[in-house]
Every structure is written in C-alpha cells, then in structure tokens.
Amino acid sequence: MSAASTSTPHVDLAVVGAGIIGLATAHRYLADHPGRRVVVLEAEARPALHQTGRNSGVLHSGVYYRPGSAKAKLAVGGRSSMVEFCRRHGIAHEVCGKVIVAVDRTERERLAVLAARAVDNGVEAELIDARRLAEFEPYCAGVEALHIPSTGIADYSAVCGVLIAEIEAAGGELRTSTRVVGITESADSMRIATTTGDLEAARLTNCAGLRCDQVAALAGAASGYRIVPFRGEYYELTPERSYLVNNLIYPVPDPSFPFLGVHLTRMIDGTIHAGPNAVLALAREGYRWSDISGAQLREHLANRGLWRLAQRYWRTGAAEVWRSLNKAAFTRALQRLVPDITVADLVRSPAGVRAQAMDPDGELEDDFAVTTSRRSTHVLNAPSPAATSSLEIAKMIVSGIEA
Numbered sequence: 001m002s003a004a005s006t007s008t009p010h011v012d013l014a015v016v017g018a019g020i021i022g023l024a025t026a027h028r029y030l031a032d033h034p035g036r037r038v039v040v041l042e043a044e045a046r047p048a049l050h051q052t053g054r055n056s057g058v059l060h061s062g063v064y065y066r067p068g069s070a071k072a073k074l075a076v077g078g079r080s081s082m083v084e085f086c087r088r089h090g091i092a093h094e095v096c097g098k099v100i101v102a103v104d105r106t107e108r109e110r111l112a113v114l115a116a117r118a119v120d121n122g123v124e125a126e127l128i129d130a131r132r133l134a135e136f137e138p139y140c141a142g143v144e145a146l147h148i149p150s151t152g153i154a155d156y157s158a159v160c161g162v163l164i165a166e167i168e169a170a171g172g173e174l175r176t177s178t179r180v181v182g183i184t185e186s187a188d189s190m191r192i193a194t195t196t197g198d199l200e201a202a203r204l205t206n207c208a209g210l211r212c213d214q215v216a217a218l219a220g221a222a223s224g225y226r227i228v229p230f231r232g233e234y235y236e237l238t239p240e241r242s243y244l245v246n247n248l249i250y251p252v253p254d255p256s257f258p259f260l261g262v263h264l265t266r267m268i269d270g271t272i273h274a275g276p277n278a279v280l281a282l283a284r285e286g287y288r289w290s291d292i293s294g295a296q297l298r299e300h301l302a303n304r305g306l307w308r309l310a311q312r313y314w315r316t317g318a319a320e321v322w323r324s325l326n327k328a329a330f331t332r333a334l335q336r337l338v339p340d341i342t343v344a345d346l347v348r349s350p351a352g353v354r355a356q357a358m359d360p361d362g363e364l365e366d367d368f369a370v371t372t373s374r375r376s377t378h379v380l381n382a383p384s385p386a387a388t389s390s391l392e393i394a395k396m397i398v399s400g401i402e403a
Helices: 002-005 020-032 070-089 105-120 129-136 156-169 209-218 239-244 292-300 306-312 314-325 329-334 386-402
Strands: 010-014 038-041 098-102 125-128 144-148 152-154 173-175 180-185 192-193 199-206 226-237 246-253 262-267 274-275 346-358 369-372 376-383
Touching: 002 274, 010 020, 010 098, 020 386, 070 152, 070 156, 070 173, 070 180, 070 314, 070 386, 098 105, 105 125, 105 144, 125 129, 125 314, 129 144, 156 173, 180 246, 199 386, 209 346, 209 376, 226 239, 262 369, 274 346, 306 314, 329 369, 346 376, 346 386, 369 386, 376 386
Parallel strands: 010 038, 010 199, 038 173, 098 246, 199 376
Antiparallel strands: 098 144, 125 144, 180 192, 192 199, 226 274, 226 346, 246 262, 262 274, 369 376
8 A cells, every 4th residue: 555545544334425315324324333444524614504405304104106216215214213212312303293285176086196195105194174183283275185293394404413412422433524525446445635735535425415426426326317406495384374384285296297395294393484496507506596506507508408308397386486586476376275364374494405316218206316336326316304314224235234
C-alpha cells in the first residue's frame, strides 16, 4: 500500500446523505456490526434538511401500494417498526387513524378498489357511510369513506436526533458540509473524494435523496434512473379553525397520477397542514418558484420522458400549477373534503420537494428503486412512504451489503 493511501482515512461503510434513510442505514449497520467504522457524509450544514425535515410526519399504513411491491411490504412492516422505535425512545407519535373520502359515485368505485387493496396488503380498513364518517370528522363532506385505524403521525426530526445520538455513541461519525464529488471503485475498496477530503470505504451506500442519481452516476451505477424534482406546497389552518379537522382526511387518489392529491393532516404539534399540490420544481432544492437552476432547466428540457409525461397529464399538471398560483383554487380543492374551509383560514407553510425517480423507459418509478455495484448500494427512488419505512429499508440495505 502506498504512503498516500495509508494516510487516507478508511472506514467499513460510508453513507452518503443524512436524511432518515441514510441515518437508519448507518444505525442498523452499527447495531449489526458493533465496533466497525461508519461515516455519514452530509452535503448540508445540518442533517435531515430536505425530504425528511419537510415531510408531513405521517405514519403510513400501506393501503395505496401495489400488492407485492416493496412499498407495500416495507410500509406495513415499517409502520410497526417506527411505532415501536418511537415508543422505546419517548418520541412524540400517535396512531390516530385516517379517512380516505369519496365525494361522489365515481370515487366510491375507486374507494372499493382501495378497500380490496388494503385486504391484499394486510392493512386493517373499513368502508364506512356518511353517518360514520361524521363521527370521525364532523366537518368532512363525503358519501363514503375508507377508515384506516393504523395510520398515525410522528416526529421524524426527533427520530433522526435519536439515530444520530446512537450512531455517535456506537463510534460512528456524522460529517456535515461534506459534498461527495468523486467515487472510484476498485477490487477491495471505494475511494470517495469529498469537499472536506478523501476517504476510503469497504462499502458505500448512497441515500442522497434529491441528489441520489448524481451520486450514483459518479459510481457508474445510475442505471438510467434520474431524479425529477416535484415541489409540494402547503398551507396551514389558522389555530382558531383547526377544529375543522380531527386527524387525517385524504381524497380518493387518481389512479393514473402518481400523487395522492391535496389532503388535510394533523401534525404532531397539533397544527393542521393542507396540501401538497405537485408542481415541477425548477431546481433540485426548488422550494419556491424563484428557485431556478439553469442546469436543472436544461435537464428538464432534454428529458424526453418528462415531455411525454407532460403530454399525458397536461390537464392535471395545469390544475396543479393553477392551485400553486391561486390560493382560491387551492381552497376549492380542500372544500371538496371540508366545505367550511375558506381562503381566510389558510396561511402559507414551508414547501417540500419530492425526489421522484424517472426510470430508464421515461416513466415515473412507482416503487422503491435500488441499484448496486460490486461495493456500493444506491437508493434511487424513496419518496413517501420512505420515512415510515425507513427502519425496514435500512434492514434491507444492510442485509444486501452482507449478501
């Protein structure tokens, strides 16, 4: 071994990205392999600033996802694991249940399909009439609803805090303000170039979220996947109107569109969040219309799959943009579920950006997606329910490292 390589720090596992999946992976690896050296590399000054820190805090039950898919399996197991983790560590959470509400006959038919899917996925669910719906949500309008008692809410930022504390207690290291700029894989190690110095790792796991495809490309493991960022914008009900929502109220999703639609969610602090819509972001971290990246614009314009998506969903996409620009239109979407909500009841809340992968065929990836090289693992699609599923995703990743 050369003097240069001897002086380069060496670890057993380098994890890129300190969101909830990256932290859960480092935590799981150290739990399974006490005494090994692990470093988590985070480009931002603090962990969990993007998808993890800006999500709605929902503990998803697993009702929406295609039976047999990774999302379905990992959401069901992950919800139970996350509830147990929160209980064990005294993290704020509540299994409060939710309703998915049909407002007309067409939606009742789609609701019946969801009810059957819940059965296939092993999720407890009950179709209820308007009278029963009013018992759960007195201000909600609907002809029928699917009640999912296992859905809940949790403080995922607090979960990350516990994961970091236990990683560091086990000898792991979190390096913030450290961006990965190069990856070279050899027969026995990964050499990782970062903005704070190089290191070598026996294994690398990429959980970089909005930048995961770029990190994977450095390792030659993107496999044709690319991230298409979608901004989700939220409002919040004013405190004096929070009584309009008890827990979680969701619409029946459009099966042809890969988002759940504008909904109402009680957060763990008691506030009621409304949203999100889904508009194409003009930067990876594009939380506002004014956040524009020239590189991202060029990537969008060159993306033939995105053009095909726009042709297919242009009406839906136009409606999402209109709701983004027009508060009254956003309010009308909410009034389908809770008619008493008015424009004056809503105040802006921080937006999030979903790291949605497009597959090599130019289609939006519907399931979790992971690629591998000889010494690296890359999580290339992990939108909702990834936070719910994070402990089980970590278990899957670590078992794959050892395989």
